[in-house]
Amino acid sequence: MFSEKAKAKINLTLDVLYKRPDGYHEVEMVMQTVDLSDHLVFEDRDDSTITLSCGVPYIPLDHRNLAYKAAALLQEQFGIRRGVHISIEKNIPVAAGLAGGSSDAAAALRGLNRLWDLGLSLDELAELGAELGSDVPFCVYGGTAIARGRGEKIERLPAAAPLWVVLVKPPIAVSTADIYGNLNVREIVVHPDTQAMVKALETGEPERIVDHLGNVLETVTFKLHPEVEKLKYQMMKFGAMGALMSGSGPTVFGIVDRESRAQRICNALRGFSKEVYLTRFL
Ligand SMILES: C[C@](O)(CO)[C@H](O)COP(=O)(O)OP(=O)(O)OC[C@H]1O[C@@H](n2ccc(N)nc2=O)[C@H](O)[C@@H]1O
Ligand SMILES: Nc1ncnc2c1ncn2[C@@H]1O[C@H](COP(=O)(O)OP(=O)(O)OP(=O)(O)O)[C@@H](O)[C@H]1O
Known part of the structure; x- marks a missing residue:
């Protein structure tokens, strides 16, 4: 076994x-x-x-x-x-x-x-x-x-610094194929800067890491499911240093440098969603 x-x-x-x-x-x-x-x-x-x-x-x-x-x-x-x-x-x-x-x-x-x-x-x-x-x-x-x-x-x-990550998922399921299917590559306005994120991770400075978060699928998922964008907004309002939708969604994550603050954000988000998780970079 x-x-x-x-x-x-x-x-x-x-x-x-x-x-x-x-x-x-x-x-x-x-x-x-x-x-x-x-x-x-x-x-x-x-x-x-x-x-x-x-x-x-x-x-x-x-x-x-x-x-x-x-x-x-x-x-x-x-x-x-x-x-x-x-x-x-x-x-x-x-x-x-x-x-x-x-x-x-x-x-x-x-x-x-x-x-x-x-x-x-x-x-x-x-x-x-x-x-x-x-x-x-x-x-x-x-x-x-x-x-x-x-x-x-x-x-x-190399392994990144162990930042705190708050995850919140609205009660909807998203199909990855649907989200890619609705993406028009020519309409992408801002492309994330991969190398800038790699450099930010090397420094381990949370402020730099959150500056370079970016996901071109957000626009597509937000249009189909506006509640996802709302959760991202709430994540920021409750004190995350940066927030982003993960993959094709609908989970939104928030990055935080202190556990006490991450815990407070989780408590605040629980008023809006049953699925809130406190995790860390591994
Ligand atoms: C959104 C992400 O999760 C981000 O990490 C991935 O890009 C998707 O990964 P995944 O769920 O393992 O995706 P797959 O099971 O390989 O593909 C599901 C469907 O998503 C679309 N798909 C996926 C990956 C990719 N680079 N381009 C695509 O267009 C295709 O329609 C595919 O049929
Ligand atoms: N072991 C498994 N665990 C969860 N879902 C599975 C599993 N095997 C197959 N599935 C099916 O895969 C679909 C997608 O589930 P999954 O949790 O992998 O999505 P996801 O987290 O959005 O994945 P990704 O981020 O790779 O796009 C579900 O509808 C589910 O029925």
């Missing part, structure tokens, strides 16, 4: 450069792991099937689950005849822009690499992960990184 943590991510920057002929968007994003995690446990089975259990009722437990897909991919690629039962304790909100499913897939790749003694490196697992989703390779490594291509090309960065 093995276990793995599947950590959530936020996008400190998310830039779209152009729409590619394959329908995906060429991106450049600074990604950061935060300490909000699902927990996965992997147990051997007597047969070759893959089974899943999960405490929450609203995620698929069959071939549509990204952790199932990860297990099936490894079985197929390496001719594995052993089965596995994967229990998922879900703490990351679903369809939130926090890569919950992608992180479960990455944790499944790491966990099964150990359970099935495959001896694969993180680079090899990340390459396999790209077949499951654009965010999976980053989730294989975690930490701080720049993601390019459709998100699968990862340049790892």
Whole structure:
């Protein structure tokens, strides 16, 4: 029996450069792991099937689950005849822009690499992960990184200073495909400055980091779901140093340098949303 943590991510920057002929968007994003995690446990089975259990009722437990897909991919690629039962304790909100499913897939790749003694490196697992989703390779490594291509090309960065992050999710689910589908690249007014964010992270100065937050998908999601923009405004009003929507949304994160202030923001936001989390850069 093995276990793995599947950590959530936020996008400190998310830039779209152009729409590619394959329908995906060429991106450049600074990604950061935060300490909000699902927990996965992997147990051997007597047969070759893959089974899943999960405490929450609203995620698929069959071939549509990204952790199932990860297990099936490894079985197929390496001719594995052993089965596995994967229990998922879900703490990351679903369809939130926090890569919950992608992180479960990455944790499944790491966990099964150990359970099935495959001896694969993180680079090899990340390459396999790209077949499951654009965010999976980053989730294989975690930490701080720049993601390019459709998100699968990862340049790892030194660990960032452990800033506090408040997450707030409105009670709506957002489809990533819909948000990218509604983006008109020619209408992007301000592109985030990826290199400036990298430099800001090197200094560890929160004031510089929040200066360079930017996500070109915000405009699209805000138009479809105005309550997301409202939460961003409230996050700032309650005292965050900077705030941004994560990924395609609808989660908004706020960056804070002191725990006491982060706690106060969480308390204030709980008047508006049931889903508020206090986390940190990891
Ligand atoms: C929004 C982000 O989460 C930011 O980290 C990612 O860019 C999306 O990552 P993801 O959810 O793992 O995305 P995938 O499962 O690979 O793709 C979902 C859908 O989003 C769109 N998509 C995704 C990534 C990308 N670079 N361009 C796209 O246009 C495509 O329509 C795709 O069918
Ligand atoms: N292990 C899983 N956990 C959560 N959702 C999953 C999982 N496997 C498949 N899904 C499906 O994936 C969809 C997207 O959920 P997920 O939580 O991964 O979105 P997300 O956080 O917006 O991802 P991203 O930030 O990578 O776009 C859900 O509708 C859900 O049914």
